[in-house]
Amino acid sequence: MRTTTEVTMKMHNPPHPGEVLRKLCLDAMGLSVTEASRSLGVSRKTLSAILNGRAGIGPEMAVRLSIAFGTSAESWLNQQLQYDLWHAEKGRKRLRVTRLTAA
Amino acid sequence: MRTTTEVTMKMHNPPHPGEVLRKLCLDAMGLSVTEASRSLGVSRKTLSAILNGRAGIGPEMAVRLSIAFGTSAESWLNQQLQYDLWHAEKGRKRLRVTRLTAA
């Protein structure tokens, strides 16, 4: 059987969703960061942070993206989930957790 | 095969993951909240908040759960995602976002 850790670790470092967002939405539509931020109803700084991986896509931003670009909010959140999880797994060994299964 | 119920269920208020956690892990193993919190390496208050839907399961907690119960961290985060997204969609109308598709 294949454990969660194995599968997760097998994946290469997933790109932060902002990278995908820039290519798939901004570049593809010829939008500037400034324009996009105005359409999304957030500050330019906020969008910039996401695009450069210094902030994540939360539930509210995912809904904003779904409205502006006609995409699925869930898909953005799933990308974010993968990204966050990958980084959280890296700290797995630092967590003091006692196994409770098959003791 | 995919039932109608499955698809339809997506539109109903999903339970908070803590509810599932309590039934599937604590109750099933006869664990008290106090015991479980110690095993997970978090305070009783923190676990209690999750179990009663007053806090969500974040990436780190998901990894803790995966260690303690031998479950998939991703599955917990996915449940949390569904829960968060459902609530975020409720506020969709309050967001001032301009559509950029099919202009």
Added chain:
DNA sequence: GCCGCATGTAACCATTTGCGTTACACTAGC
């Protein structure tokens, strides 16, 4: 009734995070 255990939760505190505004530096194009 009484007691001990588990539980939910409020109060308090410190740390962190998220977002907006403003300002500054860098870059590319005219």
Added chain:
DNA sequence: GCTAGTGTAACGCAAATGGTTACATGCGGC
């Protein structure tokens, strides 16, 4: 040189997060 777009630091602020402590409740055993 001027302008537009961009990244980002600095600031303020509101909200969230997690730990500790303490209190009230509910319940089983005695």
